[in-house]
Amino acid sequence: MPQIxxxxxxxxxxxxxxxxxxxxxxFSGDTLDTFRWGVGYQNGSDNDFGATMxxxxxxxxxxxxxxxxxxxxxxxxxGVTGTNASPSITYTFSNYPPFRVFEPTGSTIxxxxxxxxxxxxxxxxxxxxxxxxxxxxxxxxxxGAVLKSTNTYWRFNTxxxxxxxxxxxxxxxxxxxxxxFKIDQLASSGAMTIDGVLEATNTGTLPTAKQTVVLEIMxxxxxxxxxxxxxxxxxxxx
Amino acid sequence: xxxxxTGDSLDSxxxxxxxxxxxxxxxxxxxxxDGGLKIYSPSSGAHSGCVAFNAxxxxxxxxPMDVRPFxxxxxxxxxxxxxxxxxxxxxxDGSYIGFAQDADQSAGGGNTLMGGVKxxxxxxxxxxxNNAGSQTRHWxxxxxxxxxxxxxxxxxxxTTATMGIDGVLERTSTETxxxAKMGINMNANSDSTNNATTYVRYIEAYNT
Numbered sequence: 001m002p003q004i005x006x007x008x009x010x011x012x013x014x015x016x017x018x019x020x021x022x023x024x025x026x027f028s029g030d031t032l033d034t035f036r037w038g039v040g041y042q043n044g045s046d047n048d049f050g051a052t053m054x055x056x057x058x059x060x061x062x063x064x065x066x067x068x069x070x071x072x073x074x075x076x077x078x079g080v081t082g083t084n085a086s087p088s089i090t091y092t093f094s095n096y097p098p099f100r101v102f103e104p105t106g107s108t109i110x111x112x113x114x115x116x117x118x119x120x121x122x123x124x125x126x127x128x129x130x131x132x133x134x135x136x137x138x139x140x141x142x143x144g145a146v147l148k149s150t151n152t153y154w155r156f157n158t159x160x161x162x163x164x165x166x167x168x169x170x171x172x173x174x175x176x177x178x179x180x181f182k183i184d185q186l187a188s189s190g191a192m193t194i195d196g197v198l199e200a201t202n203t204g205t206l207p208t209a210k211q212t213v214v215l216e217i218m219x220x221x222x223x224x225x226x227x228x229x230x231x232x233x234x235x236x237x238x
Numbered sequence: 239x240x241x242x243x244t245g246d247s248l249d250s251x252x253x254x255x256x257x258x259x260x261x262x263x264x265x266x267x268x269x270x271x272d273g274g275l276k277i278y279s280p281s282s283g284a285h286s287g288c289v290a291f292n293a294x295x296x297x298x299x300x301x302p303m304d305v306r307p308f309x310x311x312x313x314x315x316x317x318x319x320x321x322x323x324x325x326x327x328x329x330x331d332g333s334y335i336g337f338a339q340d341a342d343q344s345a346g347g348g349n350t351l352m353g354g355v356k357x358x359x360x361x362x363x364x365x366x367x368n369n370a371g372s373q374t375r376h377w378x379x380x381x382x383x384x385x386x387x388x389x390x391x392x393x394x395x396x397t398t399a400t401m402g403i404d405g406v407l408e409r410t411s412t413e414t415x416x417x418a419k420m421g422i423n424m425n426a427n428s429d430s431t432n433n434a435t436t437y438v439r440y441i442e443a444y445n446t
Contacts, residue, residue, distance in 0.1 A: 008240055009316045009389070009442055016405035018387045019318055021272045021439050023244035036245030081246040099246050101439075103271045210271045235244075237272055 020237030021101045023078070027060035027231050029053060038080030038097075041066075042073035042135045042218065048225060049074045058178070060112075060231025063217050067225045072218060073123065073135025078235075079212025080133055100210040102129055104141065105187045106238035109213060113145075113230045114178040119152045121223035126154075127215035127230070128183050131161065131207060135218040139163070141207030142214075143190045145181045147174050149220050154179070156192040156200035161209050168192075170199035178231070239307075239422070240442045243267065243274035254294040254304075256287060256341040261296060263287030263343075263426070272387070274318075274439025277333070279428040286331070288425035290341035301348075303341035303421045308394075309445045310349060310416040313337060315392045317441040319354075324383045326432035327357035331425075333436045334365055336392045337416065337443070338423035345425055347371065349416040353390045353401045354436075355383045357429060364392075364401035364409040369417035376401075376409045387437075393446075394420075 005011055013019045025036065032039070032051050039051045049072060054062040066072035079097035102109075107129065115125045124137040128144015137146060140163045146155045152173045159165040172179065172194045182193040191201045213235050219226035241252065248255070248265060257263045262283030268276040279285045292303040308315075315336050327333055331344040334354035340347030345354075350367040356377055363377040381403060391402040394416060401409040422443060428434035 006444060006446065007314065007316055007442055009440070013389075014405060015316075015389055015391060015402065018389050018404065019440060021242075021244060021274060023242035033245070033249075035247050035249040035251070038246045078245050099267050099269050101244060101268065101271055101273050210269075 020103070022236035023234065025233045027053070032061055032076070036078055037076045040075050040077065040080055040133060040135070051076050054229055058231055060229050063215070063228045063230070065217055065219045065226040073216065075133050075135040075214050075216035077133035077212050077214045097133055097212055100131065100212045102211045102213070102235060103237045104129065104143070104185050104207040104209065104211055107185045107236065108182065108238070109235040110180065110182045111215060111230060112178055112180050112232040113215065113228060114176060115147055115174055115217060115228045116176050117219065117226035119147055119174040120149050121220050122147055122149050122226065123218040123220045124148055125217040125228055127181070129185060129211040130214045131209055131211050133212060133214040135216040141209055141211055143185050143207060144183055145192060154194060156202060158190050158202050158205050159207065160205040161207055164205045166202050166204040168200035168202055170194060172199060239444070241440070243439050248275065250294065252291070253289050254292040255289055256292055256300055256343065257296050258284040258298050259296050260284055261287055265289045268437060272439060274437055277424060277426045277436040277438065279426040279434045281428050281431050281433050286343040286427035288341055288343050288423050290423045291421035292341040299343055299347065300341040302339045303423070306339060306419040306421040308337055308420045308443055310394050310418055310420060311396045312446040313394045313443065314446055315422070315441070315443040316389065317438055318387060318389050319436065319438045320385060320387045321355040321383065321436050322434040323385060324355050324360060325358055326428055326434040327355055328427040328429050329357040331427040332356040332363065333426040333434065335424045335438060337394060337420035339418055339420050341423060343425055344427045349418045349420055351392050351394050351399045351416055352423065353392055359383065362403060362408065364411065366399050366411050366414050366416065368414040372414045374411060374413040376411055381408060
């Protein structure tokens, strides 16, 4: 029998436990909460891209890439300020985003996402924890779910602080349906569950520096507009 | 009300920063693991301030603050915070978080129930203030005011006010209890020689 308590805190933790950083995002409302999320764009020059609330059942936030032939990317991140449109914003190893509060050796992210574009027409799509939010997959310190044009299946990617990476391919293909992703970062391993099934674990090339959250999609060159919906995202430090 | 303090900036539709003219006081998101909101009161300049349910202003203390939805006879505030060394805060004030009528930079004003650190006191403090502005601060017993993260729970009832830390009831008062509706106030006031930083990464409040 579940206990009913007045406070949300006590639903999740006893008061004897000091909870870590935590947020819950429902992506419901008229605009993206830009106090929480910053928006970044990559590659190309037109203005078709956007991160807007979807006017559709279960729509959440709709991430839309541009349409020109240069290949387009869009991402949202809790670590980035503003809605940078042009020029593109790219964080390098020496230029980290300004707000990173998540612990690479003890944290979890859950997000519910669908990618509305054939995997073969994607440069990249997915989400997770990262030190350098971007849409092109050139992350340092990333642990999360990735879909790429080279494989129909979702992948579990981890990269260390220098960008060296390890990929584990799951058994879940991109069917353009919503999937629920859960990614756990522990002291010496990472794991990814999709729709409640453990799909991948990894102990190699793990990050050690603080991270932020990223959710993104990038179309492959010349494939036109791509979209992805995200209707829930929650992350916390253990 | 639930606030996670996770993102790129303080939600200015909920919170305002109240300071004096040309403030050196700041309240920004921390770029630190588990950092939340960083409330910084340097040793020099107009260094006291607060974050409250009030429009951002450099017009000094706002009495009352713009929005006060919480009941003085039945409300709870839970927050996760860490305070600086007590000696870094102003001797007469300090840094307090909780219910307050006013967006007051030094936890003054009327009708408060707040928890925090009083400058130079070695134990954590609970403060209550009634409608006339009479104030009681309870700091005479442990727990020690360390600089670690703790979870705090304040509760306003018709005839008592309580403060718990990490699940243990630490203070109960029947003196100078608040007598009118309140909002949320998080303030810091450093002393004249040391910088003081208070962090808050979660705050929740509700009427009972």
